Amino acid sequence: MIELSHLTKVYGDTAVVNDVNMEIEAGTITVIVGTSGSGKSTLLRMVNRLVEPTEGRVFLEGNDVSTMPPHELRRSIGYAIQNHGLFPHWTVARNIATVPMLLGWDRRKVDARVEELMELFQLDHAQFANRYPHELSGGQQQRVGVARAMAAKPALLLMDEPFGALDPIIRSKAQTDLKAIQRRTGTTILLVTHDMAEAVHLGDRIAVMDGGLLKQYAPAADILARPADAFVDDLIGSADRPFRYLTLGRVRAAVEPGVAEGAPLAADASLYEGLGELLWSGRDAAPVIDDAGAPLGRVSLVGIAERAARPK
Amino acid sequence: MKRDKIRTGTVLRLLAFAVLLAFLLAPDRFAGLLTPLTNNGAPAIYNQGTLLDLTLSHLFTVGLSTVAAAIVAIGLAIFVTRPAGAEFLALSRAIVNIGQTFPPVAVLALSVPIMGFGEGPTRMALFLYGLLPIFENTLVGLSTLPPAVVETASAMGMTGRQRLLKVELPLAMPLIVEGIRLSTVIGLATATIGSTVAAKGLGEVIVAGLLSNNLAFIVQGGVITGVLAVLISDGFEALAHRMAKRRGASSEARQSDPDGQGSSA
Numbered sequence A: 001m002i003e004l005s006h007l008t009k010v011y012g013d014t015a016v017v018n019d020v021n022m023e024i025e026a027g028t029i030t031v032i033v034g035t036s037g038s039g040k041s042t043l044l045r046m047v048n049r050l051v052e053p054t055e056g057r058v059f060l061e062g063n064d065v066s067t068m069p070p071h072e073l074r075r076s077i078g079y080a081i082q083n084h085g086l087f088p089h090w091t092v093a094r095n096i097a098t099v100p101m102l103l104g105w106d107r108r109k110v111d112a113r114v115e116e117l118m119e120l121f122q123l124d125h126a127q128f129a130n131r132y133p134h135e136l137s138g139g140q141q142q143r144v145g146v147a148r149a150m151a152a153k154p155a156l157l158l159m160d161e162p163f164g165a166l167d168p169i170i171r172s173k174a175q176t177d178l179k180a181i182q183r184r185t186g187t188t189i190l191l192v193t194h195d196m197a198e199a200v201h202l203g204d205r206i207a208v209m210d211g212g213l214l215k216q217y218a219p220a221a222d223i224l225a226r227p228a229d230a231f232v233d234d235l236i237g238s239a240d241r242p243f244r245y246l247t248l249g250r251v252r253a254a255v256e257p258g259v260a261e262g263a264p265l266a267a268d269a270s271l272y273e274g275l276g277e278l279l280w281s282g283r284d285a286a287p288v289i290d291d292a293g294a295p296l297g298r299v300s301l302v303g304i305a306e307r308a309a310r311p312k
Numbered sequence B: 001m002k003r004d005k006i007r008t009g010t011v012l013r014l015l016a017f018a019v020l021l022a023f024l025l026a027p028d029r030f031a032g033l034l035t036p037l038t039n040n041g042a043p044a045i046y047n048q049g050t051l052l053d054l055t056l057s058h059l060f061t062v063g064l065s066t067v068a069a070a071i072v073a074i075g076l077a078i079f080v081t082r083p084a085g086a087e088f089l090a091l092s093r094a095i096v097n098i099g100q101t102f103p104p105v106a107v108l109a110l111s112v113p114i115m116g117f118g119e120g121p122t123r124m125a126l127f128l129y130g131l132l133p134i135f136e137n138t139l140v141g142l143s144t145l146p147p148a149v150v151e152t153a154s155a156m157g158m159t160g161r162q163r164l165l166k167v168e169l170p171l172a173m174p175l176i177v178e179g180i181r182l183s184t185v186i187g188l189a190t191a192t193i194g195s196t197v198a199a200k201g202l203g204e205v206i207v208a209g210l211l212s213n214n215l216a217f218i219v220q221g222g223v224i225t226g227v228l229a230v231l232i233s234d235g236f237e238a239l240a241h242r243m244a245k246r247r248g249a250s251s252e253a254r255q256s257d258p259d260g261q262g263s264s265a
């Protein structure tokens, strides 16, 4: 649904984005990862024309974005950034309502949408709707920022390090929530981060950038298993690689027949969580149950270890 | 404790306003207070026109010039902070600065041959004088907005005009109000010299006092102008403070100014 074709941005005489070609499937999360200054934000900002490309084109559903009026284009694309950019003189509710109001929705529809979003992002309407941004915690501000970006139900959401300013616990919850919301709404998300763990956690596909070049663009598992070059390899971190790989798999996939002692594992837990639980409880295997609590079999250290090995 | 302090301030202001009003409405009742300042049986209260009339003319002249200055200065500041006007930034700064460096007396002297005696030259001088503080403050207000906020306004799909009206101007408003406050206060004081070219205003009382060596006139003209300036200035300051506070900018934008009495020029 999004196609980047020979996209290039030159500042001075450096190409900070250099001939990038990408096709992004609708309804997926694509994460752009890379070191600082590699051109990630610039690439993202060319999609909604905050930056105009020096060369190349961006197509949304087949339409060249350079032919659309910028403000209309941007109203159809959600945008959330690290320091959220909330309007300090507007309440939470008014902030979230920004794009619907620009689009001229009627008052009642806007109010209903704001309430719906605040519930979705676990912000109590009675408590927070009339607060100003400076009366919120960083985590709450960030949720308002994302809620605002999604207010007019954009098919595409651009996010530039949206969780960068959050502490690790809130951050991990925000990632999980975002993924759940994305699965429910089917929004296409293009997200920038320099955190590989975040990329693996969220990304259906990962795009690795370095010095303006797109080094590798592949599903997360492929990036981990077959890094295209030394740079990508480095970015993953050789020590972390098997564990990152395990975060992608579910316990369900490693279930074997048999029984085991002790507390059961949920089939939907990641293999990484399963491994941690086995190691910490000092067991070789644990029973596995499904959502309803019915036993499915067991999962073993050996079974998990096999799945942490580099795929042939 | 802080609350007590604010209350005392409010009470004092209300009191000053009440006394001022009483004096303007019935100046003769205060004659006794001022008589000691006169000699040879000269009148204690100005008698060539009512003080109330003069005060209202004074305020009207200042108000008119300041409103005109605000419209031009804010308009100019908006223009030079748009991409289309950026190249005029230095030029407009220079012009406005010249307006400020011109001594008011010179403006009066130069405009009398063109505009004749009366309110015209005074209004012209006050207008020129009012431009700079409002222009500079608006410029600072518009050019020091948090970049993330301005950018998101565009990213949400606001047009340039919507961004200006919905985001930039409201956020710059406390500083703009501060500029208007400065212009008004300067104007209230400067307007007194307008009487030298026959503009109706409180300067008339002071000038009459100087000519007839009547200290009582000088004092009443000066005190009325001073009290007006303090009250109006406080009003603007409270307004700017409230606007900044509502969005939590008070702690950052106006540094450690707990009582809102600071003179951030």
Ligand SMILES: Nc1ncnc2c1ncn2[C@@H]1O[C@H](COP(=O)(O)OP(=O)(O)OP(=O)(O)O)[C@@H](O)[C@H]1O
Binding pocket: A011, A016, A034, A035, A036, A037, A038, A039, A040, A041, A042, A043, A194
């Ligand atoms: N407006 C601009 N003018 C000149 N150079 C720019 C401009 N914007 C970005 N750059 C340069 O382009 C390069 C890429 O910047 P970009 O913001 O896209 O990097 P990034 O990958 O998002 O980095 P980070 O992870 O630090 O946010 C940097 O070297 C930056 O200095």
Ligand SMILES: [Mg+2]
Binding pocket: A040, A041, A042, A160
């Ligand atoms: Mg960036």
